[in-house]
Structures are given as structure tokens and as C-alpha cells.
Amino acid sequence: MSATPETIDGPLLTADGVPLKASLQKSLRRAKLRAALLVAPPLLFLIFLFIIPIGSMLTRSVDDTQINKVLPRTFEAFDAWDKKSDPPEALYEAMYLDLKNAEKIEIGQASTRMNYAEPGWRSLVKVTARRIKKIEPPYKEAFIKIDDRWAELTYWRSLGIMKDPITFGYYLNAVDLDYDFDKNIIQQDENRRVYNLLWWRTILVSVIVTLACLILAYPVSYLLATLPMRYSNLLMICVLMPFWTSLLVRIVAWMIMLQQNGVVNDTLVAVGILGDNNRLEMMYNFNGTVIVMTQILLPFMILPIFSVMKTIPPSYMKAAQNLGATPTLAFIRVYMPQTVPGVGAGCILVFIVAIGYYITPELVGGKDGRLIGNMVAYHMQRSLNWGLAAAMGTILLFMILLLYWIYDKIVGIDNMKMG
Amino acid sequence: MALPIYATPGQRVWHYFYLTFCIFVLFFLVAPLIAVIPLSFTSSPFLNFTPEMLHLDPEAFSVRWYKSLFGMCADIEDAASTMCHDKWMTGAARSLYYAVCSTVLATFLGTLAALGLSSEHMPFKRPIMAMMISPLIVPLIITAAGMAFFFASVNLSNTDAGIILAYTILGLPFVVITVTSTLVGFDRGLMRAAANLGGTPAYNFFKIQMPLIAPGMISGALFAFITAFDEIVIILFIGGPQQFTLPRQMWSGIRRRSARRSSPRRPSLVLFSIILLTTLEMLRRRSERLRGITPH
Numbered sequence: 001m002s003a004t005p006e007t008i009d010g011p012l013l014t015a016d017g018v019p020l021k022a023s024l025q026k027s028l029r030r031a032k033l034r035a036a037l038l039v040a041p042p043l044l045f046l047i048f049l050f051i052i053p054i055g056s057m058l059t060r061s062v063d064d065t066q067i068n069k070v071l072p073r074t075f076e077a078f079d080a081w082d083k084k085s086d087p088p089e090a091l092y093e094a095m096y097l098d099l100k101n102a103e104k105i106e107i108g109q110a111s112t113r114m115n116y117a118e119p120g121w122r123s124l125v126k127v128t129a130r131r132i133k134k135i136e137p138p139y140k141e142a143f144i145k146i147d148d149r150w151a152e153l154t155y156w157r158s159l160g161i162m163k164d165p166i167t168f169g170y171y172l173n174a175v176d177l178d179y180d181f182d183k184n185i186i187q188q189d190e191n192r193r194v195y196n197l198l199w200w201r202t203i204l205v206s207v208i209v210t211l212a213c214l215i216l217a218y219p220v221s222y223l224l225a226t227l228p229m230r231y232s233n234l235l236m237i238c239v240l241m242p243f244w245t246s247l248l249v250r251i252v253a254w255m256i257m258l259q260q261n262g263v264v265n266d267t268l269v270a271v272g273i274l275g276d277n278n279r280l281e282m283m284y285n286f287n288g289t290v291i292v293m294t295q296i297l298l299p300f301m302i303l304p305i306f307s308v309m310k311t312i313p314p315s316y317m318k319a320a321q322n323l324g325a326t327p328t329l330a331f332i333r334v335y336m337p338q339t340v341p342g343v344g345a346g347c348i349l350v351f352i353v354a355i356g357y358y359i360t361p362e363l364v365g366g367k368d369g370r371l372i373g374n375m376v377a378y379h380m381q382r383s384l385n386w387g388l389a390a391a392m393g394t395i396l397l398f399m400i401l402l403l404y405w406i407y408d409k410i411v412g413i414d415n416m417k418m419g
Numbered sequence: 420m421a422l423p424i425y426a427t428p429g430q431r432v433w434h435y436f437y438l439t440f441c442i443f444v445l446f447f448l449v450a451p452l453i454a455v456i457p458l459s460f461t462s463s464p465f466l467n468f469t470p471e472m473l474h475l476d477p478e479a480f481s482v483r484w485y486k487s488l489f490g491m492c493a494d495i496e497d498a499a500s501t502m503c504h505d506k507w508m509t510g511a512a513r514s515l516y517y518a519v520c521s522t523v524l525a526t527f528l529g530t531l532a533a534l535g536l537s538s539e540h541m542p543f544k545r546p547i548m549a550m551m552i553s554p555l556i557v558p559l560i561i562t563a564a565g566m567a568f569f570f571a572s573v574n575l576s577n578t579d580a581g582i583i584l585a586y587t588i589l590g591l592p593f594v595v596i597t598v599t600s601t602l603v604g605f606d607r608g609l610m611r612a613a614a615n616l617g618g619t620p621a622y623n624f625f626k627i628q629m630p631l632i633a634p635g636m637i638s639g640a641l642f643a644f645i646t647a648f649d650e651i652v653i654i655l656f657i658g659g660p661q662q663f664t665l666p667r668q669m670w671s672g673i674r675r676r677s678a679r680r681s682s683p684r685r686p687s688l689v690l691f692s693i694i695l696l697t698t699l700e701m702l703r704r705r706s707e708r709l710r711g712i713t714p715h
Contacts, residue, residue, distance in 0.1 A: 038535030053569030356558020
């Protein structure tokens, strides 16, 4: 390399006789190592307690190994069967052996899984497992004697949905689709279609909340950015106070404001705008979710827009007016385009937070204000359909990561500021 | 924002309309928090303004809710309807314990990460930074679900340690962000000078660098603290019957439709948030002064 400075005696040396280039490289390497060593503990901490748990949740959403472990012989016999004629004796025998050899807990878990494929499986398997010791060959008659549903083809054929160790069934269920018995994708039964409605409602609520926040935040940010410092600091406290107050406290405060005999309704009745018997219903429904979420997320919109507006010199507007623009035209053509980065950042931030909301809709949403986050919680804690909860969580996560990526492209995560 | 004297009537109308709109929005932000302060002094078992309260009748006001908050149930006639018990105080103590432990841990780890990430020689800076901030972006419900599965498999659910670790994860991004942005204004020449004068790296860090980045560390720690103190989603998923924090106590209070009970804490928590806000503002001014920028 010609870049190496040469002297008469050869390459340039440091005081202790090592070539300068090597010495420099060594110290660079050391600096790199030191930085990496500093980052390593927090990074490992994060990977073990955050990235891996979320990753394992992703695998759970496609995982179907448990049932294959409990019923290996059954699935083998199932493959041999032509799926059209009556189930052969061998299939019953395989089921008998599998149920006999499995632990009670395993059978419980497997039957829960089977119930998702075809409702009724759980009770069928449980009843049979309880009497498994009394069963004697021929198995077919013995099984049908315990419960005549064993003669039905539907149950046996539904095994086809579960025989692969990886399933996309939970993802299909999360968007109101399902497998038929030959693993073709079909629409979910009409009376079980609930999730598409919830996805749309979640997106609708997030869009409405984002727009409402934008409409409310833009003028206020402008006021804060143009007022003299001592006034704007005072008003800024109004913006930051809710930001720093406990979420639950804010929600309870809204309950008191918006309930049937709450402050808002009482005031409207006292003023005479409303009659006493047609008070507004603003809580425990869709409206409640939207109003409360807007108030909670408003600071997330005001802060980025304000920080962009703060950097726009007021002289631009004056120059535009000097050149003959009306104030309105100058505002629209000169000022507003410069605020776009702040608006974009605020919108994406509010949308990301809104789409994964859980606590607020749970408390003030009532029946028609529930969002997808509430469904995830419901399947985690109540129905215990963890595969479905994980699938819905994963879809939500990828929607948010996509938006996060866009946010990173527009604003850069390094520019994220707090308070 | 004063209107120029040559403004047309139309401009005047628009200007006042605009100001009214802004006042409405600011009112919308703080009204619920202010309205509940008088309500917490009500003597009625329900949380709405009674006609007596509006007439400023002294009978209508009392501190019974505050008494039951602090567990002084002896002189309350119908203690049961006020849900008077000492769970509020034990819950607060538990929240404080989790918040303090996780804040200390998050501040330590977050500062380490920020120091490494702000070095110009750090490889893979952007993806690592994105990963560090991700707990802030991923919805809490998903974090909670993932942790619930994982913690159950490593026997960490229903333990204090599990909750402290989870809260540390939530607080970490705040510390990383605030300390990184403080380090942008940090003059690295100072560290080189200190090393030249013979200080060991550890000595130089504690004597030179830490006092200068302390504002960032403290404000990050405050964010981490308030997040942990007010956390409700994670605790619902990985907390056992022993881990009843204050937010969880409030949650079950609200769920039992006895929202009235959670009123008294409100003014005290509003006060708490004012104190935090003031501290942050002072820290911000101090760090600006240190960097030679005066508030304009």
C-alpha cells in the first residue's frame, strides 16, 4: 500500500519500535473490544429475557408437536386409512394403545388441542380415557359402546388437520379462516367469525385516535412553539402532566367524567342541553375507548410536532407574506410542508401505541370497544387457547415492527426523545 | 402571538376561534385530573358530585377515603363500604420495592449499553440500538404473553425476582435513550486528558464522566421508576397471589365496579407526578447549562 509512509529505514515506527500502522490497528481493536464488552451484559440480558421469550411465543403459534407425541400410533394408522370407508379396527386399536400409554395431563392437553380442530373431541377423549382399563378387543365395538360418536367419520377425519408437527391453523383461525379435513383453506363457520371484525375495529380505532390526536395536537403545538418561553413552559406542563400521571388514575378519572351520572352528563343536564332521561352514553362502549385513548395518546403527538415546529424560523412566514402571500397561503405553502417530519413521527408513534392497547379498552370499552389486544389476553388467561393467542400476538407484532421500521426510515430511532 | 393592530375582522375572529380551540384541547388534557381532586373529599359512598357538594355544604365533605387509604378504619362507620383495609399500603410498599430494584438494575445496564453504543468503534451500532429500544415499541400485551410462557418454563413466574427482571427490561430503553443523548454533548477530550494525567479508566469514569452524564442517568432512572411503579399489564400475567402491587390493587378495585374506591390516591399521585416533572425540568436546565447552552 502506498499510503504507508516510508522512511529511508523502512516503515514508520512508534517509540517502542512497533510499526505505527500495526500499533494503530491494535489500539483500534482494543477500543472496539471495549465498546463490545460494555454492550455485552445489557445485550445478553435483553436477549435472554426479552428476545428469546418473544421468539418462543412465535414458535408456539405454529407448534403442533404435543399431540403428535401423545398419539403417534393413531396418526400412523390414520395414514393407512382411506378416509372414506368406516374407520378400520387398526385405527381404534392404535387410539387405544396411545390413550393407555399417555399420562393423564398429556391426554388433557391433547384433547384440548383436538377440540379446536373439531368441537366435541375433548369430552369424547376424556370419557374414553377414564374407562380405558375396561376396554377389551375388539376395540371398535368397545369404543362405540362407550360413546357412539366414535362411529362418526367427522372426528376421525379431523385428525388430518393435526398430523403435521407444524400447523398454520392458529394463524388461519386468527383471521377467521380454517382448514377443512383435507387441509384446504376455507372460511370459518359463520357463527364463529369474530376476529376479522376485531382486526378491523382495532385498525379503525387506531386511525380515528391518530386523526383526532393530529387535529387536536397541531394547533396546540403551533401555539406552544410560537408563544414566548415563559408562557409556553407553563402550557407545556398541561401537556406533560397527564403524560406523567398513572394510567389507571387517568382511566378512573375519565370514568367519573363520562359515566351516566358523571361530570359531563351532569353539566349538560344542568345547563339544559340534555334532558335528564336521555343522557349521553360515553362510557363502556366504542366512544369511551376512543375518547380516553385520544386523551392518553395526545402528548405523544404534541411532543414530536412541537419539537419540529420549534426549529422552523418565523422569518420564513414573514418572507412569504412580504412576497405577497396571504397569511393563510403562507401557512399552507411555506409552514406546513416543513412540519411534515414531526407530523409523520407523531402519527406513526400514536398509531403504534394505539394498535396494541389493552388496559384502556378492557376497562372502558365495554362490549363493542374491545380490541385485538383484549382477545390476546382473553385467550391467554381465560380460554387458554395459547396457540391462537400467540398467533394473534405475532400478527400484531409484525404489523408494529413494519411501522417501527418505517418510523426508523423517516425519523431514525436515535432521534427519539423523551419528555 | 398578539394580533397585529392592522388585522382584519376576519382575522380577529379566526384568531379568537383558534385560541379557544387551544384552550379546549389543553382543558381536555388536564380536566379529568383536576376534577377528581374535590371528589376525593366527598363523604358520599359514590363518586359523583352531589348537590350538597355543589352548595359547599361542609357535611358533604370528609377525609374518610383518605383514612381508609392509610388503613385507619377504626373511626369510619361503614368501613366495609369504603373497602377499608391495609392492602393499599402493602401494595404501595410492594410497588416501591419492585420499582426501586428494577430501576437500579436498569440504570446500571442501560448506562453500560449507552457508553458502549456511543463509542465510534462499536460494531453493529444500529441493529443493537434498535434491539435495545424494542421493549418500548412492542406492545405490553405481547411482552407480557411472551414472558408469561417463558417465565413459567424457567420457574420465574409468581416470584419477586421474575417481576423485577421483567420491569428492568421495560426500564432499560429509557435509560439507554436518555444517557445516549447526554453523551452526544459529552467532550471526549476530557477523558483523554484524564487518562493522560494518569487516572485509571474506572477512576476517570467515576470522577469525570459520571458526574457529567448524571442528568441523563437520573432522568432515565425516573422514567424507569415511574414505568415500573405504574405497571399493570405484566403483573397481571406473571404475578402470583403474593405479588399484589398498588396498580393491581386498583385494577381489581375498578373491575369490581367499585371505582369509587380508587379516588383518594388520585390527588396524591397527581402530586407525585408534579414532583417528578419539576425534577426533570431542573435536570434538563442543569444539563443545558453544563453544555454551555442557556435556555432561550
